[in-house]
Amino acid sequence: MIGSAHIKKNFTVPASVDCQWCPGCGNFPILQTIKNVLQEKDLAPQDVTLVSGIGQAAKLPQYIECNYFNGLHGRALPVATGVKIANPSQTVIVTSGDGDVYGEGGNHLIHAIRRNPNITVIVHNNMIYGLTKGQASPTTAEGTVTPTQPYGVIDSPINPIALAISLDAPFVARANAGDPLVAQKIISQAIDHKGFSLVDIFQPCVVFNKINTYQWFKDHTYYMEEDRDVTDRTEAFRHATETDRLPLGIFYAHTRRKTFEESVDFYKTDRQPMYLRGINCAIRNALIASQK
Numbered sequence: 015m016i017g018s019a020h021i022k023k024n025f026t027v028p029a030s031v032d033c034q035w036c037p038g039c040g041n042f043p044i045l046q047t048i049k050n051v052l053q054e055k056d057l058a059p060q061d062v063t064l065v066s067g068i069g070q071a072a073k074l075p076q077y078i079e080c081n082y083f084n085g086l087h088g089r090a091l092p093v094a095t096g097v098k099i100a101n102p103s104q105t106v107i108v109t110s111g112d113g114d115v116y117g118e119g120g121n122h123l124i125h126a127i128r129r130n131p132n133i134t135v136i137v138h139n140n141m142i143y144g145l146t147k148g149q150a151s152p153t154t155a156e157g158t159v160t161p162t163q164p165y166g167v168i169d170s171p172i173n174p175i176a177l178a179i180s181l182d183a184p185f186v187a188r189a190n191a192g193d194p195l196v197a198q199k200i201i202s203q204a205i206d207h208k209g210f211s212l213v214d215i216f217q218p219c220v221v222f223n224k225i226n227t228y229q230w231f232k233d234h235t236y237y238m239e240e241d242r243d244v245t246d247r248t249e250a251f252r253h254a255t256e257t258d259r260l261p262l263g264i265f266y267a268h269t270r271r272k273t274f275e276e277s278v279d280f281y282k283t284d285r286q287p288m289y290l291r292g293i294n295c296a297i298r299n300a301l302i303a304s305q306k
């Protein structure tokens with residue numbers, strides 16, 4: 015599904031759009047937080063593209079008035095990369111679930127971090143598959159009983175923060191939907207940061223996850239000291255692998271890597287965005303002929 019915002023003043027959704035989330039869902043504060051960040055940056059809706067896959071979290075782009083692409087399960091990242099490379103001036107934000115980004119889209123996550131487009135990826139981590147009614151996702155704790163894992167989950171959960179740091183992602187952070195003011199600060203910094211930014215945000219699913227509630231996330235997290243050296247990868251990795259209480263805040267941030275847009279040849283000599291360029295049939299025909 016593709017949506018397009020024309021010249022509009024703000025990100026307010028038309029009243030006719032019917033929100034499908036359950037009352038109390040952690041997606042609501044995330045939606046409000048993203049809207050606040052976009053308003054605060056003085057961006058116009060036509061400058062922003064939200065991209066998602068499938069799931070409850072993946073419905074978020076339909077509730078903000080801007081460009082959006084709501085695609086296939088797990089496939090948000092290739093689309094977001096394509097949007098950014100075609101039009102580098104767009105602010106491109108992926109907003110999707112832990113199943114979508116870490117499970118079905120896990121392979122894309124790895125290779126998008128390697129490629130390093132200047133995009134922000136916000137993962138609503140409710141530690142469950144919400145839309146399909148409570149099966150285990152890649153972040154569900156071992157032993158958790160679900161409708162499809164009646165004897166408990168046997169796979170150990172993925173650690174997305176450690177994974178992203180190991181791939182040298184330029185910005186890696188974790189927020190809590192139950193603390194939207196700090197989440198707003200973190201997401202704002204993620205959008206401003208050059209290169210691939212990952213924000214994993216704890217999001218209670220009040221219907222299908224009765225373990226990881228608002229209170230559970232409050233009791234099992236703490237904020238890392240803000241004046242740490244966030245360019246220190248070893249220290250970031252140490253925090254990422256803590257299990258007693260889960261750290262919140264920015265784990266790792268650096269600008270040592272070139273972005274995808276800076277690396278590709280066709281922007282080195284000509285800054286005109288791809289979407290404004292005509293199709294060069296001679297090059298295309300020569301390429302096809304060379305494959306025969």
Ligand SMILES: Cc1ncc(C[n+]2csc(CCOP(=O)(O)OP(=O)(O)O)c2C)c(N)n1
Nearest residue numbers: 068069070071087111112113114143144145
């Ligand atoms: C290829 C594919 N596999 C499975 C599904 C079924 N499916 C739809 S949403 C979903 C889980 C979504 O979970 P998550 O990404 O964590 O988002 P949430 O609903 O919890 O926000 C699944 C398994 C699908 N639509 N497509």
Ligand code: SF4
Nearest residue numbers: 036039070144219220
């Ligand atoms: S099922 Fe869970 S994730 Fe989905 S809208 Fe309801 S509370 Fe939110």
